[in-house]
Amino acid sequence: MKKKTAMSRALVRRETIAGYMFMLPSLFFFLVFVIYPMFMCIFTSLFDSNMGRNTVDQFIGFANYVELAHDPIFLGAMKNTLVIVLVSVPTVCAFSLWVASAIYDMKPALTSAFRVIFYLPVVTGSVAVTVVWKWMYNNYYGIFNYLLKGAGVIDKNINWLGDPRFALWCIIIILFTTSVGQPIVLYVSALNNVDQSLVEAAAVDGATRFQIFWKIKWPQIMPTTLYILVITTINSFQCFALIQLLTSGGPNHSTDTVMYYIYYTAFKLYRYGYGNAMGVVLMITIAILSAVQFKLGQSSN
Amino acid sequence: MKNQKSAAYRWISFAIVVILALLFTFPLYWIITGSFKTAKEINSTTPVWWPTTWTLKNYQTLMGKMKAPLWEIPVPFSQYFTSGGEKTIISSGPQVPAAIRWMLNTIWMAVAAMFLTCLTAALAGYSLAKKRFIGRHLIFTLIVCAMALPKQVILIPLIRQMSSLKLYNTLSAVIYPIVGWPFGVFLIKQFAESIPGEILEAAQIDGAGELNIFNTIVFPMIKPGVGALAIFTFISSWNDYFMQLIMLSSTKTLTISLGIAKMQAENSTDFGLIMAGAAFAAVPIIIVFIIFQKYFTRGIMMGAVKG
Numbered sequence: 001m002k003k004k005t006a007m008s009r010a011l012v013r014r015e016t017i018a019g020y021m022f023m024l025p026s027l028f029f030f031l032v033f034v035i036y037p038m039f040m041c042i043f044t045s046l047f048d049s050n051m052g053r054n055t056v057d058q059f060i061g062f063a064n065y066v067e068l069a070h071d072p073i074f075l076g077a078m079k080n081t082l083v084i085v086l087v088s089v090p091t092v093c094a095f096s097l098w099v100a101s102a103i104y105d106m107k108p109a110l111t112s113a114f115r116v117i118f119y120l121p122v123v124t125g126s127v128a129v130t131v132v133w134k135w136m137y138n139n140y141y142g143i144f145n146y147l148l149k150g151a152g153v154i155d156k157n158i159n160w161l162g163d164p165r166f167a168l169w170c171i172i173i174i175l176f177t178t179s180v181g182q183p184i185v186l187y188v189s190a191l192n193n194v195d196q197s198l199v200e201a202a203a204v205d206g207a208t209r210f211q212i213f214w215k216i217k218w219p220q221i222m223p224t225t226l227y228i229l230v231i232t233t234i235n236s237f238q239c240f241a242l243i244q245l246l247t248s249g250g251p252n253h254s255t256d257t258v259m260y261y262i263y264y265t266a267f268k269l270y271r272y273g274y275g276n277a278m279g280v281v282l283m284i285t286i287a288i289l290s291a292v293q294f295k296l297g298q299s300s301n
Numbered sequence: 302m303k304n305q306k307s308a309a310y311r312w313i314s315f316a317i318v319v320i321l322a323l324l325f326t327f328p329l330y331w332i333i334t335g336s337f338k339t340a341k342e343i344n345s346t347t348p349v350w351w352p353t354t355w356t357l358k359n360y361q362t363l364m365g366k367m368k369a370p371l372w373e374i375p376v377p378f379s380q381y382f383t384s385g386g387e388k389t390i391i392s393s394g395p396q397v398p399a400a401i402r403w404m405l406n407t408i409w410m411a412v413a414a415m416f417l418t419c420l421t422a423a424l425a426g427y428s429l430a431k432k433r434f435i436g437r438h439l440i441f442t443l444i445v446c447a448m449a450l451p452k453q454v455i456l457i458p459l460i461r462q463m464s465s466l467k468l469y470n471t472l473s474a475v476i477y478p479i480v481g482w483p484f485g486v487f488l489i490k491q492f493a494e495s496i497p498g499e500i501l502e503a504a505q506i507d508g509a510g511e512l513n514i515f516n517t518i519v520f521p522m523i524k525p526g527v528g529a530l531a532i533f534t535f536i537s538s539w540n541d542y543f544m545q546l547i548m549l550s551s552t553k554t555l556t557i558s559l560g561i562a563k564m565q566a567e568n569s570t571d572f573g574l575i576m577a578g579a580a581f582a583a584v585p586i587i588i589v590f591i592i593f594q595k596y597f598t599r600g601i602m603m604g605a606v607k608g
Contacts, residue, residue, distance in 0.1 A: 011536055012433070013434050015432050015434055016434040016435055017435030018428075018430045018432060018434075018562075019432030019433070019437065020426060020434060020512045021511070022424040022425060022432065022515075023424070023425050023428045023429070023440065025421040025424060025425070026421035026483075026486055027425065027440070027483035029417075029445075029477055029478075029480045029502065030443075030444070030483055030486075031481075032477075032481065033445065033459065033462075033477045033478040033480070033481035034447055034455060034478065034481040034482060034483065035447065036461045037455040037456075037458035037461070037462060037478075038447065038450070038454070038455050038458075039460035040461075040462070041455060041457065041458045042456055044458065050567045051356070055353075084367065091432060099321065101320060102315070102317070102318050103313040103318060106315075111447060112594065112595075114318060114322060115594075115598060116419030116590075116591065116594055117322045117325055117326055118321075118322070118325055118599075119590075120325060120326060120329060120520045120587065121325060121328065121329075122540075123536060123540075123583075123586055123590040124328070124329060124583045124586075124587065125330075125540045125558050125582060125583055125586065125589055126540060126542050126558070127507035127558035127559075127561050127562050127565075127579070127582065128332060128558070128579035128580075128582050128583040129328060129563075130330045130333050131332075131561065131565050131575050131576070131578075132329075132332045132335070132576065132579060133328065133580050134336070134565075135331070135575070135576070136328070137519065138572075140346060141343070141344055141346060143331075145349045146348055146403065163360065168396075171446065177325060177328075180433065185598050185601050185602065186601065189598075189602045196350065196423070203391075219452060234451065237451060238451050238452070238453055240453065240542075240543050241542040241543065244546070245562060245565065253551035259451075259453055262453075262454075262457065263457075263547075266457045267547065269556075272461075275506070276456050276457060276458065279377070279457060280454075282451060282454060283450050283451065283454055286449070286450065286451055287449060287450065290449055
């Protein structure tokens with residue numbers, strides 16, 4: 001459909017004024033509470049800025065960034081963050097796709113019951129979820145030690161959260177349970193939208209279930225997979241509440257993630273500019289990763 | 302039609318899904334039963350799967366621990382005129398258990414964030430989709446860029462900004478950044494794109510005012526989007542722990558999840574008390590979720606399709 005593009009000058013002015021009047025409330029909150037702090041984050045990352053100290057911030061150029069590159073705790077936090085992302089993104093995607101394909105063609109009531117159950121950990125909220133897991137992981141009263149001892153897997157109680165070998169994995173498990181809810185909802189709806197006539201035609205031609213999945217369903221749910229990859233990556237990068245409540249980055253910074261270390265630097269060490277420099281690095285990392293995933297998805301389509 | 306899945310495969314996968322579902326509900330089961338267990342059962346090295354004697358003691362401790370006034374009505378903007386930057390309170394409610402105040406704070410925060418987000422996003426989304434004004438491409442680009450970045454990064458600079466605006470340690474400090482987050486505008490814009498321009502032009506020619514057009518034509522058409530955004534904002538602001546953590550500090554201003562986290566930090570081994578708090582925090586939102594579950598899942602799907 002073609003639209004008339006010729007508009008009189010008065011009409012353009014009227015549209016502009018009306019347009020901005022409608023934009024105004026939203027634009028106010030957006031500029032003041034999102035864009036301005038984002039700018040300040042980049043700006044103060046170039047300063048030696050300490051919270052609560054009454055001296056003027058010192059401009060130090062890229063010194064914060066140089067220090068970051070040599071900060072073993074930051075590099076460790078970056079490594080932990082990448083481990084979390086690399087482990088949780090594929091497992092969340094594969095798990096939710098499998099669950100979705102198992103439940104999408106059940107009776108509607110059953111499908112939505114399962115959807116609700118797998119979404120429950122998200123709704124329960126990170127604090128409630130974390131405190132109960134903390135109890136389950138507990139050295140003396142936790143059920144994990146009890147069950148594993150009963151099954152003969154371990155013979156001594158393990159201090160799950162206090163042991164650098166296990167702590168990060170304990171966090172990944174909880175993150176996993178709180179991450180699959182949304183992908184399952186999305187996959188169920190994507191699988192229901194797959195063109196049934198193609199599936200039936202392939203079945204008549206004697207295609208196996210596996211072939212039908214790879215050749216027909218998988219390409220059609222690709223956009224959903226792409227979206228899930230992006231949101232799961234971003235969520236895993238931002239993993240914070242679990243760490244703050246479970247281990248506070250311990251033992252000995254072995255479970256620090258970048259997000260937690262930013263919080264730690266800004267609110268425990270009061271090194272505000274340094275924390276912001278980390279924030280900028282995190283922003284750039286996520287932007288690059290999202291762009292790469294997006295490009296990959298586009299080229300595979 | 303030929304059945305694609307064999308009966309055996311169906312039963313096996315059904316069994317596995319049921320087991321997984323039980324595992325996923327277990328933490329919630331453990332919270333709720335744990336909150337009714339006696340200290341002896343909680344601190345037993347052999348887990349008690351089902352409480353033998355149900356006790357309300359944990360809830361009594363939760364309610365008796367800290368007190369806060371039920372409400373406090375401040376004079377608007379008074380923090381800019383007092384020397385300490387404190388608001389002048391004109392009416393303050395009776396002292397009640399702090400957990401109840403936290404719950405009210407959380408409800409107020411989530412409802413206010415939801416209402417403001419929907420209102421501003423509906424207006425702005427429509428404007429971005431349908432109004433041909435100068436600078437809209439720039440604004441839209443800014444919105445898309447901001448959405449791709451991690452929200453938490455801006456929270457560190459925000460805290461300084463909030464203290465200089467004298468909003469630190471108020472619920473507004475949590476609400477405003479949620480309202481500013483541009484996802485809602487983006488979502489509504491996608492909905493408003495599908496409104497036929499002819500209808501709007503016809504209404505304009507008939508002399509209908511801009512607000513009138515918005516109320517009678519635009520809003521009914523973007524309503525599903527606004528509904529999805531409302532539920533989405535409500536649940537995500539309810540659970541947005543990081544922002545609450547850095548912005549709120551005194552007993553009177555805490556939200557329920559923050560209050561529970563604080564209790565956990567102070568009484569880390571009293572699992573009964575902590576479970577009572579967790580149940581108190583989680584059960585209301587779970588009930589809301591189950592009631593609105595249909596709209597909520599639809600909201601998630603629309604967010605993905607339109608996003």
